[in-house]
Amino acid sequence: MNATISGIWTAMITPIGPDNNIDYEKLGHHAHALMGVCDGIVLFGSTGEAPSFSDTERTEALESLLRSGIAPARIVVGTGCTSLPTTVALTRHAVSHDVAGVLVVPPFYFKGVSDEGILTCYEDLIEQVGPGLRLYLYHFPKLSGVPLSVSVVASLRESFPDIVVGIKDSTGDFESVQAFLSIQGLAVFPGTERILSEAKQAGAAGVITASGNVNARDISTAWKDGTGVENMLAVRSAVEQAGTIVGSKAFLAHQHDDPSWNRVRAPFVTLSPIDQGALVDRLKALMIESSLQG
Numbered sequence: 610m611n612a613t614i615s616g617i618w619t620a621m622i623t624p625i626g627p628d629n630n631i632d633y634e635k636l637g638h639h640a641h642a643l644m645g646v647c648d649g650i651v652l653f654g655s656t657g658e659a660p661s662f663s664d665t666e667r668t669e670a671l672e673s674l675l676r677s678g679i680a681p682a683r684i685v686v687g688t689g690c691t692s693l694p695t696t697v698a699l700t701r702h703a704v705s706h707d708v709a710g711v712l713v714v715p716p717f718y719f720k721g722v723s724d725e726g727i728l729t730c731y732e733d734l735i736e737q738v739g740p741g742l743r744l745y746l747y748h749f750p751k752l753s754g755v756p757l758s759v760s761v762v763a764s765l766r767e768s769f770p771d772i773v774v775g776i777k778d779s780t781g782d783f784e785s786v787q788a789f790l791s792i793q794g795l796a797v798f799p800g801t802e803r804i805l806s807e808a809k810q811a812g813a814a815g816v817i818t819a820s821g822n823v824n825a826r827d828i829s830t831a832w833k834d835g836t837g838v839e840n841m842l843a844v845r846s847a848v849e850q851a852g853t854i855v856g857s858k859a860f861l862a863h864q865h866d867d868p869s870w871n872r873v874r875a876p877f878v879t880l881s882p883i884d885q886g887a888l889v890d891r892l893k894a895l896m897i898e899s900s901l902q903g
Contacts, residue, residue, distance in 0.1 A: 613743070613774050613796045614685065614709050615814045616648030617829045619821030620656040620800075622857050623670070625872035631662070631670050635870065637677035639822075639861070647825040648815065649683035651712055655752055655779070656819040656854055659687050661874040664695055668702045681708045685817075689714035689747060693730055697737045704741045712777060712817075714747040715755045724761050731765055735772055742772050748789075749779035749800065759788045766792050777817045783807050802828050802841055820848045822857040823864075823892065844895055851880060851888045859885040860892055 621643065624635035643650055652674065653659035653667055662670075671686055688699035688711045696713065703711050713734065715727050735742060746765070750756035757776070765773045778786050779800030786808050789797045796814035799805070805816050809832065821828055824844045831841050848856040855873055859880045862870035871879045880888065 613814065614649060614745075615796070617815055617821060617825065617832050618649045618651055618685065618798070618817045619643050619647050619825050620654035620817055620819045621650045621652060622822050622854065622861070623653070623657045623662070624858075624870060625874060627869070627872075629872075629874065631666055631673075632869075632872075633670070633673040636670060637674060637679070640674055640679050641677065643821065643825055644679065644683060647821055647829050649685065649709060650679075651685045651687060651817055653687035654712060654747075654777075654817070654819075655687075655749065656822070656857065657687065658854060658874055658877070660690075664690075664699055667699060671703065671706060671708070675706060681706055684708045685710045685712050685745060687712045687714075687747070689717075691716050691718040693733060697734060700734065700738050700742065704738060707741075710743040710745050710774065712745045712747050714749060714753050715757060717753040717755050720754045722755065724758055727755065727757065727761055728764060731773075732768075735769055744769075744773050744775075745796075745798075746773065746776040747779070748776055748785070751780070759792070762789060762795070763792050766795050770794065775814065783811075786813060787811055802831065802845060805831055805841075806835065806838060819853045819857065820845045823848060823860045840895055844892060847888060847891045847895070851884065852877075855880050856888055859888055863889045 624632040626632035640650055686703040686708050688696055690696045700711050716730055746757055748757040775796030776789050777798045777800055778789055781801050783804045786799050790812050798815050798817045799808045800817055802816050802818050827837050827841045831838050854877055858871050862868050
């Protein structure tokens with residue numbers, strides 16, 4: 610696998626076709642558009658509706674992106690599932706294609722589990738996948754219900770320094786990000802550009818963000834030179850208020866003049882025409898409509 614990632618990476622949406630399957634053509638089109646404005650993509654993170662897809666769908670989606678010409682060095686794949694064997698299988702598949710890394714949330718069905726149990730899951734994953742693994746831990750307790758403590762992450766980093774290379778912290782809490790930054794050599798990525806400036810100053814490696822689906826250019830610019838932060842944050846707020854997944858898809862439907870981009874898998878529901886119109890008007894007013902043209 611490749612060197613540790615850095616910069617702005619978009620947690621990519623997953624387009625859905627009329628048959629409720631993944632629309633591989635749109636998936637490739639969106640990925641190629643993002644390649645022009647950010648450093649890479651995360652396939653099947655939370656924004657990609659990962660738990661709503663089968664392991665076969667997830668492996669086929671990665672293969673379709675690679676066939677479309679996306680360099681594996683610019684793809685991180687979300688492989689964390691409730692079942693360790695499924696996580697192992699998805700991770701092995703990603704590693705076999707030499708992607709930049711895998712993003713792995715701890716098993717998230719059972720709550721209140723011990724640090725020892727979480728450690729064991731990651732240790733078993735590392736042992737079973739073997740050489741070539743570059744692991745980015747995924748800390749998103751609001752959604753997963755299973756937090757990663759600093760002590761667990763530090764222990765994994767100490768035991769497997771060539772494998773446990775980074776973490777995505779989606780708490781939105783700068784103090785949490787700072788705590789993980791105290792771990793020597795760990796690449797830390799906030800899951801929101803709301804704390805982009807503070808995180809970069811503190812030594813974060815980059816940001817992995819859902820709103821890159823509609824605003825990757827401005828986020829990348831803010832990361833590089835600190836400009837446009839106020840507008841960038843206004844875009845983030847608009848997308849979050851609409852619902853990150855459905856809001857991102859609604860804007861892409863407008864941008865491509867193709868309502869099929871709106872499709873989501875249950876339990877999500879497409880924005881109503883009124884809500885979609887309000888979101889699009891707000892984003893157009895922020896002058897970002899051209900961010901992902903091409």
